[in-house]
Amino acid sequence: xxxxxxxxxxGGAYSVQGEVRLxxxxxxxxxxxxxxxxxxxxxxxxxxxxxxxAIKNGLAVRLSGVVTKEDADALKGVxxxxxRDRLPELPEDEFYYTDLxxxxxxxxxxxxxxxxxxxxxxxxxxxxxxxxxxxxxxxLILFNKANVPTVDIGNGRxxxxxxxxxxx
Numbered sequence: 001x002x003x004x005x006x007x008x009x010x011g012g013a014y015s016v017q018g019e020v021r022l023x024x025x026x027x028x029x030x031x032x033x034x035x036x037x038x039x040x041x042x043x044x045x046x047x048x049x050x051x052x053x054a055i056k057n058g059l060a061v062r063l064s065g066v067v068t069k070e071d072a073d074a075l076k077g078v079x080x081x082x083x084r085d086r087l088p089e090l091p092e093d094e095f096y097y098t099d100l101x102x103x104x105x106x107x108x109x110x111x112x113x114x115x116x117x118x119x120x121x122x123x124x125x126x127x128x129x130x131x132x133x134x135x136x137x138x139x140l141i142l143f144n145k146a147n148v149p150t151v152d153i154g155n156g157r158x159x160x161x162x163x164x165x166x167x168x
Contacts, residue, residue: 011076012077013073014061049061107162108160127143
């Protein structure tokens with residue numbers, strides 16, 4: 001089976017006619033429609049979708065088989081997935097979040113700092129959440145060339161050049 005990539009999440013009902021609020025995780029929000037049909041994480045449900053309009057923090061969408069507000073409310077929090085082979089190939093310096101999660105993080109001297117727990121986006125930048133046995137708390141580091149000069153997905157690691165004191 002092809003690896004599935006999370007491309008969106010349902011925020012609940014948007015209208016009484018069964019529209020849902022959809023948060024798209026694609027580079028261009030409306031591109032999520034290009035990867036339909038989308039499935040739930042367990043693959044038990046599949047949905048075609050039609051974007052009706054852009055709304056604050058997402059899209060208003062009609063999903064196949066969702067016709068009432070109650071149907072839409074029941075899907076709140078459901079993540080939607082597309083097979084990796086439907087997604088575009090990325091340029092050399094771009095990555096799918098799912099490929100970064102779990103990578104080992106080392107400093108420029110080769111010391112293991114931890115592993116990437118998640119990738120977060122604050123609206124302007126991507127942040128890597130790194131956790132490890134030597135850290136009291138998880139550490140957030142801005143994901144850019146200055147802080148992360150090397151991403152080596154093939155060998156399962158990144159090299160981090162953190163600001164002074166971040167990992168103390």
